[in-house]
Structure formats: structure tokens, C-alpha cells
Amino acid sequence: MKIEEVKSTVKTQRISSHSHVKGLGLDESGDPIQIASGLVGQADARQAAGIVVDMIKTRKMAGRAVLVAGPPGTGKTAIALAIAHELGNKVPFCPMVGSEVYSSEIKKTEVLMENFRRAIGLRIKETKEVYEGEVTEMTPVETDSTAGGYSKTVSHVIVGLKTAKGTKQLKLDPTIYESLQKEKVETGDVIYIEANSGAVKRQGRSDSYATEYDLEAEEYVPLPKGEVHKKKEVIQDVTLHDLDAANAQPKGGQDILSMMGQLMKTKKTEITDKLRKEINKVVNKYIDQGIAELVPGVLFIDEVHMLDLETFTYLHKALESTIAPIVIFATNRGHCVVRGTDDIIAPHGIPMDLLDRLLIIRTLPYNREEMESILKLRAQTEGHSIEPDALHYLAEVGTSTTLRYAIQLLIPSSQNAKMNGHNSILRVDIEETTSLFMHAKESCKILRKCADKFMK
DSSP: OOOOOOOOOSOOOOOOTTTTOOSOOBOTTSOBOSEETTEESOHHHHHHHHHHHHHHHTTOOTTOEEEEEOSTTSSHHHHHHHHHHHHOTTSOEEEEEGGGGOOSSSOHHHHHHHHHHHTEEEEEEEEEEEEEEEEEEEEEEEEEOTTOTTOEEEEEEEEEEEOSSOEEEEEEOHHHHHHHHHTTOOTTEEEEEETTTOOEEEEEEEGGGTTSOSSOOOOEEOOOOSOSEEEEEEEEEEEHHHHHHHHHSOOOOSSHHHHHHHHHSOSOOOOOHHHHHHHHHHHHHHHHHTSEEEEEOEEEEESGGGSBHHHHHHHHHHHHSSSOOEEEEEEOOOEEEOBTOSSOEEETTOOHHHHTTEEEEEOOOOOHHHHHHHHHHHHHHHTOOBOHHHHHHHHHHHHHSOHHHHHHTHHHHHHHHHHTTOSSBOHHHHHHHHHHSOOHHHHHHHHHHTGGGSOO
8 A cells, every 4th residue: 555645735935046045144233143044154244244234224325335256156145135135125125247238129328227226215105095994885876878868877876984983974976986896896895995086995805794605715804993084104115217117108099000109119118317307306306395215225236347348437427326226246356357448457347446436345265164054054945964974075075176066066966865765965975976067177177188179
């Protein structure tokens, strides 16, 4: 008799390179804990990143830039993502790679400015007058149509709303009746109607009807407290790019020609500088009136050495503007030629005038103990069971080659262990895997040795 375990149908989350990173792993005084929040070592870099986070939260960092520099595989992207975790989802975080600016559809500077605007949030606070409650009645009142004949039109609709504190009967416009029909509102639903715009939102079915059916796909909500007519503060978070995109869309007519024109338009619409200035004026007006507040977010540009001289020059202008985010660059290059030039060699491939205005955070290569801790974390995240001596050996492999290669060996070694009938990864499984998959340094040696057998 075969007995199989029933596996859960819950969707498993995909594991990425930095799934284990949950924050910077600092204590209350801002000092780094050796192993915390998915980060290991890099004490100085994490402490510096913690200070950057504090400056961003107190809004003293807008228009400034930070460079995270270090050899490949030293946790630069991990630190940037940890900063994003520390800031939370209320602060915009826009990641991009330097090579993204090279598009055949729009200009390089436009791609850069688009991402700059994505990294700046606007928190709009509105106090709206609303009528909220459970629908007790909904009666459309009909009159004879002005067109004549026997047809009838809805002149108004009577809606009764009930809350825990009282009831109210409202006489509403026929256009609101159309909105009620679109939202599929019926007696017993909890709704709210905005007094200014007449917008209707169905929140769900009143929980007093929860026992109406044995099985139902409805969402039940409690009966609203307070009066039916109340003032409600609505907070909406948008980015400046959202405002740009919303205003850049051409509002075409309903005729065939304009509809065809919209279909034939290219996907990307370049937003003009004039439009952005107009939006900035409106945003500044809202800020002065206290309706909105600006939330400078973070623009993370990885592989910054891929930008060329034009984009670096444009970055100067963008960083000096009154509405600018915090920019974090990351690179693994040493002295190299600045892209877009033939003879300008600069540290990290960044022109000296821009490099001069950056705060630089340095990341260092990991030692064997730190590599072992990282590999243990990755094994736990990916759900692998690994023996201590196998972990020790894998850390040695990482020290002689690279950390990335050692992490890449985890999954094939786990598969190898299953094929060999082992419950957890043993040293022999890793040794067998290393004999099958070579690392970059070994591949380079073979290429040098057998150069004549490969095509030039």
C-alpha cells in the first residue's frame, strides 16, 4: 500500500538572490550586529548605510548622492535593498541598472529623469465629506420622459443609510443612481458616497447578513460607527512620475480617427520639460497650502559605470533641482575609461567632478567565516539541509574561487544528494558537483592553455 503526503497548494514565493535580506541588522544605537536581518559582516558599510537611512527619514538627504563601491560579490546590492527595507513601503524606492538608459524609443536623459520622478513621492491629504452606512432602502423615482411617449426616466433616487448612531434618508441625483448600479449596490451593502464628487464606493456586505448563506464569496464589513454624514481624511500616495504620465496621455475624442491614432502611437510617450514644470508648480502650490507633503525617496542606480558622459552631466542638473530624490550608486569597477570618451580614465568610471560630490561607502571581500555564515543563511532560505563539514568545505571553495560560485553550487549539490540517496548535502556531493561545474577562474585557465582550439 502506497501512502503519499498531501502537499499544501499555497503558492510558494520565488527565491531570488537577495530573498534573505530583511534589513541592515543594526542595534538601537545604530551599531551593526555581526549576523542579523540576513546580512553578515560589512560592519562599516552597514553602519554608514544606517546613518544614510536616518538622514533620509529626517529628510536631510534630498538631492544628495551616495556611492557603494567594492569588488564583485561583496553585498553592494544587498545593502541597497536593506536600505529599502529599513525605509518601509511608504518611501519610494526605484531600482535601475546603468544600461537601462540606452533605449531606442526615448532619450537617455528622459529615462534618467523618469526614474528620478518615480523616486519622489507625494502624500496628498484630503478631508472629504462623505455619507457612509448600510443601505436600508434604494428606491428610484420615475417621471415621464421629456421626449414624450410612454417611456419613463429616473428623476432622482431615495437611498436610506444606517450607522450604529442613526439613520438618514438621502435624495440623490440620477447620475449617482447609475454609479450605484455599476457598483451593484443592493439593500444590506455598506457604501460611502462622496458629497463633492458623488462618487460611490461599495465597501462590502454588512456583517449582520453573515449568517444569510452557508457558503458565500462575499466580503463582510462591520456597520460603520458615528453619524451617516461625516468628514473623512483620505491619504493618497503617488509619485511625481504617476502625475506626469496621467497628464501626458492625450485625451482623444471618441471618433474613429482619434481612436486609430491612439492605437498607432508608440508605447512610450516622452514627457516634455514644460509639462514637468507645470506639474512642479501645482505640487509646490499643494505643499504651500498644506494639502500635500513631498516624500523624497531613493533612486538606486546599479552598475553606474555603464552611464556615459552625457548622462553624468545630466545627473549634475538633476541633483541640483529643488525636487530631487536621494541617489545611491553602486559599482564594482576600479580605474576605467568613462563611457562615451576615449581617453578620460577616472576612478569607478565616474567623472571626478561628480565623484567629488558623493559620499562613498566601501564594501570589503568576505573572509572564510563570513562566507560560511552567508552560505548557511542561503541554505536555510532555499530549504536545503547541509552537514557542518560540507558547509565548511563549501566555504573553502568560496574562498579559493568566489562567493557567488559557492552559492550557485548549493542547488545542484542538493539535487546530487537526492540522487545519491542522502537526506542532507554531504561533502562528497559538493566534491562531485565541483567536478561537473567549473568556475570562471578555471575556465580562463583552460582558455589560455587551449587558445589555439577556440575561435578568435
